[in-house]
Amino acid sequence: MDRIDPLRTNRSQFLIPKVNGKTSIYFTGNSLGLQPKSTKQFVNEELNDWAKWGVEGHFHSKRPWLYYHKFSKKALAKITGAKPSEVVAMNQLTVNLHLMMISFYRPTSTRFKILIEAGAFGSDQYAFESQVKFHGLNPADAIIELSPRAGDHTLRTEDIVKSIEDKKDDIALVIFGAVQYYSGQFFDIAKITEAAHKAGAVAGFDLAHAIGNVPLQLHKHNVDFAVWCGYKYLNSGPGGMSGVFVHERHAQRFDLPRFAGWWGHQEKERFQMKKGFKPMTGADGWQLSNFPILTGAAQLASLEIFDAVGMIALRKKSILLTDYLEFLLKEIPDFENQFHIITPSQSRERGCQLSLLMKKNGKKVFDRITQTGVIADWREPDVIRVAPVPLYNSFEDVFQFAEIFKNALR
Numbered sequence: 001m002d003r004i005d006p007l008r009t010n011r012s013q014f015l016i017p018k019v020n021g022k023t024s025i026y027f028t029g030n031s032l033g034l035q036p037k038s039t040k041q042f043v044n045e046e047l048n049d050w051a052k053w054g055v056e057g058h059f060h061s062k063r064p065w066l067y068y069h070k071f072s073k074k075a076l077a078k079i080t081g082a083k084p085s086e087v088v089a090m091n092q093l094t095v096n097l098h099l100m101m102i103s104f105y106r107p108t109s110t111r112f113k114i115l116i117e118a119g120a121f122g123s124d125q126y127a128f129e130s131q132v133k134f135h136g137l138n139p140a141d142a143i144i145e146l147s148p149r150a151g152d153h154t155l156r157t158e159d160i161v162k163s164i165e166d167k168k169d170d171i172a173l174v175i176f177g178a179v180q181y182y183s184g185q186f187f188d189i190a191k192i193t194e195a196a197h198k199a200g201a202v203a204g205f206d207l208a209h210a211i212g213n214v215p216l217q218l219h220k221h222n223v224d225f226a227v228w229c230g231y232k233y234l235n236s237g238p239g240g241m242s243g244v245f246v247h248e249r250h251a252q253r254f255d256l257p258r259f260a261g262w263w264g265h266q267e268k269e270r271f272q273m274k275k276g277f278k279p280m281t282g283a284d285g286w287q288l289s290n291f292p293i294l295t296g297a298a299q300l301a302s303l304e305i306f307d308a309v310g311m312i313a314l315r316k317k318s319i320l321l322t323d324y325l326e327f328l329l330k331e332i333p334d335f336e337n338q339f340h341i342i343t344p345s346q347s348r349e350r351g352c353q354l355s356l357l358m359k360k361n362g363k364k365v366f367d368r369i370t371q372t373g374v375i376a377d378w379r380e381p382d383v384i385r386v387a388p389v390p391l392y393n394s395f396e397d398v399f400q401f402a403e404i405f406k407n408a409l410r
């Protein structure tokens with residue numbers, strides 16, 4: 001499979017960490033993506049231009065800093081299924097979640113609830129809770145958390161849609177992690193968005209575990225807004241660039257409240273320092289601050305690779321890799337007594353991550369595989385998350401991992 005893999009050469013574009021002097025099996029691209037070898041060059045170019053030009057680099061550097069947020073638009077739009085005007089790289093994920101909610105969570109006295117998946121990522125939960133309190137509401141009344149049916153580990157789309165319908169007069173916002181960070185479930189964005197809109201609510205998504213992992217059609221699926229971070233599958237570096245999607249139909253919603261800053265102001269007037277904020281149309285109008293060039297440069301290095309490969313080819317390999325991993329894990333004798341794969345087994349309901357719910361000795365098994373050169377991820381209380389990433393993981397990685405894991409269970 002590695003020999004006939006059209007993406008086999010991409011692996012050599014990345015720096016793969018070593019454990020005990022040996023190349024690791026890096027299955028944690030869902031937490032921190034690997035460094036492209038080209039990142040140094042991209043960042044160095046900016047450092048050199050800063051040295052050469054000082055402040056004039058805003059105009060004269062190879063990629064003029066004044067317009068830097070524009071350089072990632074095309075690639076981000078392709079990855080998210082958006083128009084370039086609908087996306088912009090800025091800030092960090094939680095900051096962007098707040099900025100989006102200020103505009104798109106508009107509770108009224110009767111319609112003020114937020115529908116989310118139970119067990120959402122901590123930062124998202126805190127953002128929702130604090131937004132609700134900001135509007136003078138009680139999180140216990142305003143946040144509805146959807147849990148899987150008894151005995152299930154993931155939500156069924158029909159149940160999500162039904163919950164939205166049942167509460168159609170109360171819900172102001174439906175917001176899901178598009179790929180759930182713990183279970184790895186890839187939710188049906190189109191169906192959830194459609195149901196939210198039918199109910200008269202706004203639909204938003206946290207793409208932290210989805211962007212660069214699964215195919216997205218945010219524009220076509222009518223999603224109102226989305227946020228993501230760039231340090232997982234997008235390989236933009238620790239704490240790297242985040243971004244937002246705002247659907248075109250909101251491009252000129254200047255009536256919406258928003259927290260403003262000069263980088264969101266009309267570009268031609270930005271330096272005139274006049275009174276009165278006039279937002280740019282599209283996602284750009286939600287920017288606050290001038291662009292962080294060094295982390296932005298790191299992002300461009302990775303986006304260049306994404307652009308060359310394309311999400312279709314990535315997804316194709318991703319499905320093969322993860323299906324292969326699932327197949328090998330289920331070949332382990334007596335596996336049902338040792339672990340349960342809580343991630344859905346249908347490819348269309350998952351990205352590359354598999355979450356293994358350990359029935360016994362979970363932490364011990366995790367420590368053993370770590371000592372044997374696997375870099376994976378342990379989630380309390382009992383889940384090992386593994387993510388073969390199609391850009392840099394091989395079928396051999398998957399095979400080796402399965403062998404190591406099988407031995408660690410003994």
Ligand SMILES: Cc1ncc(COP(=O)(O)O)c(C=O)c1O
Nearest residue numbers: 092093094095121123181208229
């Ligand atoms: C689903 C999800 N939401 C939010 C965050 C927090 O992102 P940030 O630190 O960029 O705000 C993460 C980070 O891993 C995440 O996985």
